[in-house]
Amino acid sequence: MDTEILSLTHQGGCIKATIPLTGSKSESNRALILNALSKGKVRIQNLSHADDTTTLQKALQIATKSIDTLQTIDIGPAGTAMRFLTAYLSLIPGHFLLTGSERMKQRPIGILVDALTGIGANINYAGTAGYPPLDIKGAFSQISDQITIRGDVSSQYLSALLLIAPFLPNGLTLTISSPLTSKPYVSMTLDMLKEIGVDYLWEENNITIKHQEIKESVLTVEPDWSAASYWYSVIALSPIGSSIFLPGLKNNSLQGDRAIVDIMRHFGVSSRFENNGVTLEKVSTTGGERFFNFKECPDLAQTVIACCAALGYNAHFTGLETLKIKETDRILALQQELAKFSITLNEEDLGTYHLDTTSRTNPASVKIKTYEDHRMAMAFAPLAIVFKELIIEEPKVVGKSYPTFWEHLAKANFGYVLQ
């Protein structure tokens, strides 16, 4: 990562803008794996331009070319790509060293590796046990169709297994042995499999997918609701009457982060679905609920917490357990950056965090560290509406999921200078 900084200001006033978001990173990554496994029978429309998606696309191209020689595949900071490729590369012919950024080597993968080796996959740790890099010898012979797996660490392990399930000779039954986190992402995987003709059965803690043919189909990727959340925050911090149109977003989305619609009602932001998109509008400044659970939508946590900080709301949050193993320890990153405004975020009861803005200060200029985490940069950016100047460190991190984020901000009265 380079050491560039970006100085961000906002000229004030009502915002009126149309923002064309790129495709969902989560849907795109699933679609790419299904396209590869189906050997092109599944086609894709509106693929995301996010770096994580481009990285996965390139990795899949390398993987399909390799048969005899060891191929190194470096997926940088792309967690979903790491998890999906671990399952995918186990299945296809070839010998791979699957690696990533220094942070990726600290993000656990043992649960997925154990699950795959339990059904016959040939995976060894090339560094520390339980973490990438992985040495994968592909084309394994399936020795079992039953996996018992924890659900409380990352749903990506389950999605990785479900994506390959219909292509396994004996199919797969997953038994989820602990409370499932990020459940909507598992539903998204199953919904997309259904779109390509795959039947599944989800009964209580068991998900079964038999070996089956998939049909010729086109997966159309919806724009990214996690990216939309930053625009909800922008509108929440803007004067009444401000509005933004986000084309292509659907009311009945496959993405759990559509939850931002309901959360932001409590911040005076209304959502109107029409004309193939959604219009967000600031309609009131009166208070709403101040307790939010992010268990099903962890990627919204930073957006909402930073927005509460900007509005001076004291609030409670739960469902944040998985934030510590994402692009950075997001709890620590939030605590450190909020401290610059004399705001605290502390765990009060087990699993419940309290945001205390009582002693909030209004510094003339604040430098925000981003910790190689795109969501730190994007969650804090809207605060330039409230505070005079924000300096965002390493602004290019946004490329991971939203490469045109800064250019888009310029459409909504933000000014930025790269230094």
Ligand SMILES: O=C(O)C1=C[C@@H](OP(=O)(O)O)[C@@H](O)[C@H](O)C1
């Ligand atoms: O399956 C997916 O596309 C994702 C699942 C979530 O991860 P966890 O299941 O690890 O919470 C989410 O945070 C990530 O950005 C994308």
Ligand SMILES: C=C(OP(=O)(O)O)C(=O)O
């Ligand atoms: C956690 C995220 O991504 P990943 O796990 O795919 O790196 C994210 O985009 O917030």
